[in-house]
Amino acid sequence: MLAGDFVHEFLLTLMHAERRTEPFWRPYTDSLFREPCAAALQTLINLQRPNEGLQLAQEKLMPGEEQALDSIINDMGGYIKQKYRAGEYERAGNTKTHGLLRAEVTIRDDLPKELRQGIFKQVRSFPAWVRFSGPGPDSPPDIEDVGFMSMTVKLMDVPGPKLLDDEKYTQDLTCVCTPTFVTPNVIVNQNLQRYSRARTPLYYFFDPRQSHVLDFLMQSLWNQTQTSPLECQYYSCVPYLLGEGRAMQYSLRPRADVKSKIPNLPGRPPDNYLRENMIATLSNQDCLFDFLIQVQTDAHAMPIENAAVRWPLSMSPYIPAATIRIPKQQFNSPAQLRFADKLSYTPWHCIPEHRPLGNLNRARRRMYWELSRLRMARNRVAPYEPNGSETFEDDGKALPEPSKTVQLHAN
Numbered sequence: 576m577l578a579g580d581f582v583h584e585f586l587l588t589l590m591h592a593e594r595r596t597e598p599f600w601r602p603y604t605d606s607l608f609r610e611p612c613a614a615a616l617q618t619l620i621n622l623q624r625p626n627e628g629l630q631l632a633q634e635k636l637m638p639g640e641e642q643a644l645d646s647i648i649n650d651m652g653g654y655i656k657q658k659y660r661a662g663e664y665e666r667a668g669n670t671k672t673h674g675l676l677r678a679e680v681t682i683r684d685d686l687p688k689e690l691r692q693g694i695f696k697q698v699r700s701f702p703a704w705v706r707f708s709g710p711g712p713d714s715p716p717d718i719e720d721v722g723f724m725s726m727t728v729k730l731m732d733v734p735g736p737k738l739l740d741d742e743k744y745t746q747d748l749t750c751v752c753t754p755t756f757v758t759p760n761v762i763v764n765q766n767l768q769r770y771s772r773a774r775t776p777l778y779y780f781f782d783p784r785q786s787h788v789l790d791f792l793m794q795s796l797w798n799q800t801q802t803s804p805l806e807c808q809y810y811s812c813v814p815y816l817l818g819e820g821r822a823m824q825y826s827l828r829p830r831a832d833v834k835s836k837i838p839n840l841p842g843r844p845p846d847n848y849l850r851e852n853m854i855a856t857l858s859n860q861d862c863l864f865d866f867l868i869q870v871q872t873d874a875h876a877m878p879i880e881n882a883a884v885r886w887p888l889s890m891s892p893y894i895p896a897a898t899i900r901i902p903k904q905q906f907n908s909p910a911q912l913r914f915a916d917k918l919s920y921t922p923w924h925c926i927p928e929h930r931p932l933g934n935l936n937r938a939r940r941r942m943y944w945e946l947s948r949l950r951m952a953r954n955r956v957a958p959y960e961p962n963g964s965e966t967f968e969d970d971g972k973a974l975p976e977p978s979k980t981v982q983l984h985a986n
Contacts, residue, residue, distance in 0.1 A: 583775045591719050595841040597800040602834075609796050616793045617885055624881060629874045632814075632822040637880065637934050643765040644938045648945055650768040654712050655950070664950040669725045669751075670711035673804050673850045675915040676857070677963070678703040678901045680730055680866065686896050690868065692818030693928030694733060694746055695896055701730040701746075702963035705901060706915055707804035707853070712771060716846035718837075722798035724849075725751045726809040726827055727920045728899065731963045738930060739923045739944075742960040747924040750809030750827050753797040756882035759790065761938040790883050803835045803852040805862045805901070813882050814871065814932040815922070822871040822879060822932055824886055826893060830863040854907050866897035879933045910967035917959040919947045 629635060651667040659665060681700040694701070710723040728748040737743065758764040763785070770779040780791035801807060809827040817823040835852040838844050845851060856862060869891050871877045877886040921943040922931045931939065951958060 580775065583777055586777055590721075594718055594722065594800045595843075598802070598834075598837055598840060601799055605796075605799075613793065613796055613885065616789055616796075620789050620793070620883055621876075624875075624878075624884070626875045627880075629879065631871055631874050632816065632820050632879070632932065633874065634879055634932055634937075637760060637762055640761055640934055640937065643762045644941060646765040647761070647768045647938065648942055650765070650772040651712070651942070651946055652949055654772045655946075658712070659953070661953045662955065664953045665714060666708075666711060666950060667946050668711040669708040669727070671709035671714035671720075672912060672915045673707040673709060673724070673847075674853050674906050675911055675918075676705045676707070676853075676901050676906050677904055678705045678728070678899055680728065680897050680899050682897045683895055686894070690817060690870070690894065690896070692821070693816075693926055694730065695817075695868075701732055703731065703899070704729045704918065704961055704963070705899070706918070706920065707849075709849070716843075717849045718800070718844050722800055723752060724801055724804055724807055724809075725749070726804065726807075728827070729918065729920060729924070729961065731961060733926065735926045738925045738927060739921065739940075741919070741958060742924050744962070745924045745960060746926060746929070747920050747922055748811075748825070748827075749920060749922050750811055750825070752801070752807050752809055753794050754810040754812065754826075754885045755790070755793050756812040756935060757790065757794055758787070758935075759881045759883035761934045763787070764935070764938075793883070793885075800837070801849060802837060803856065804849055805829060805853055805856055806831070806834055813922075813936050814879050815925075815936075816928060816930045816932060817868065817870065818928050822877075823868045824871075825869065825896075826867045827864045827899060828867060828893075830865060850907065854905075857901065857904050857906065859903065861903050862901040864899040864901070865895050866899055867893035868896045869893055882933065882935050908967055914965065914967065916954065917956055918961065919943075919951075919958055921947070 627635060655664055655667050679700050680703050682695050682698050684698045686695055706727045708725050708727070709717065710720050727750070730746040730748070731744055733744055733746040737745075758767055766782070766785065767776060767779040770776050780787045806829055808829065811825045814822045814824050835856065837848055869886055869888070871886070872891045876890060878884050921939060922936060923940045923943070925931065931937070
C-alpha cells in the first residue's frame with residue numbers, strides 16, 4: 576500500500592470509529608451549533624465568489640464544461656468497469672439501494688396561484704416509485720459509509736412532452752441529505768472523480784493546490800450517522816425551472832420527528848440496518864413527507880451555477896407544495912429490490928416547465944444517460960418505464976438465499 580493510501584485509510588478508520596458514537600451526542604451539538612457554523616462557512620464561501628450580474632433563472636456556460644464532463648464519465652465508467660463483473664454492475668453514484676417503495680404524491684390546494692406551474696398546476700395525485708439509496712461508488716455496510724443518503728422520486732402518469740424521449744409519462748425528482756452539493760461546479764467535480772477512481776476521495780478536499788476545505792466542512796454538518804432513510808430531510812441542491820423565468824430548489828422533509836434506534840452501537844450494527852429500520856416502520860404505519868419549494872429571489876445570493884451555496888431561507892422561505900405519502904407496505908422481496916436496477920432516474924426525465932438549471936444539471940443529462948446505459952448493457956437489462964401497476968411474484972417475502980429466481984410482472 577502506498578503511503579498516501581495508508582494515510583487515507585487511516586482517516587477513514589477514524590471516521591468509521593467516530594460514526595459509531597455520533598448518535599449519542601450529535602443531536603445535541605447539531606441543535607446548538609449546526610446553523611451558526613453553516614452561516615459562518617457560507618459567509619466565507621460567499622467572500623470568494625464574484626457577482627456575475629446574472630438575472631433570475633439565468634444560466635451561464637462555464638469554459639471547459641464538455642471536457643470536464645468527458646473526464647467525469649471516463650473516470651466513473653472506468654471505476655465500475657474495474658470493480659464489477661458483467662451481470663453485476665451497480666450504479667456509479669447513489670449506489671446502494673436501501674429500498675424501492677410505492678408512494679403517492681398529492682399537490683396541495685393552497686399553493687399560491689403564481690407557483691402553480693408544471694406538476695403543481697392542478698390539485699391531483701401522482702403514483703410514484705421512491706428509491707432510497709446510499710453513497711457511491713461502493714456499497715459498504717451502512718455504518719461504514721460517509722453518512723450520506725439520497726431520495727429519488729419517480730412520478731408517473733405525468734402528461735405533456737418530456738425533455739428526454741426514453742420515458743413518456745414520468746417526472747424524476749432527485750434529492751440528497753445535504754443542502755449543498757459536494758462540489759460547486761462540474762469543472763472541479765472532475766477532480767473529485769479522479770480521486771474517487773484512485774480510491775482516495777478525501778484528498779480532493781485537502782489538495783493544497785486547490786483546497787475545498789470549506790465545502791468539506793459544510794458537507795460534514797449534514798453527513799452523519801443516519802438512523803433511517805425515512806427520518807432525514809432531503810434537498811435538491813441544484814435549481815430547476817418553476818415555469819418560464821422563475822427558478823426553484825426543493826426539499827423533501829419528513830413529517831414525523833422520531834429517530835429509530837441503531838442496534839449494537841457503539842459496536843457493529845447489522846450491515847443493512849437502514850433498510851431494516853425502514854421495514855420496521857412501514858410494517859406498522861404510513862410515512863409522510865412534505866414537498867417544499869424555495870423560489871429564487873436574488874440571483875447572486877441564490878446562484879444557479881454554484882451548488883456549494885445554500886440558498887438563504889431568510890430571503891426565500893420554504894413553501895409547502897405537495898405531500899408524499901409512503902403507505903404501510905412490505906418492500907423487501909428480492910424481486911422488488913432488483914426491480915430498482917431496471918429503473919433509470921435522471922432529472923432530465925422532466926417536463927419543460929421544470930427544466931434542470933446550472934452546469935451540474937447540464938452535465939447530468941449526458942452523464943446519467945451514458946452511465947445508465949453502460950450499467951444496463953453490461954447487465955443485459957433493458958430500460959423500463961414503470962406505470963405503478965407492477966407486481967412481484969414474491970411480494971411479501973423476505974430476502975431469501977441469493978440463488979432463488981424471481982421475476983417481474985407489469986400489468
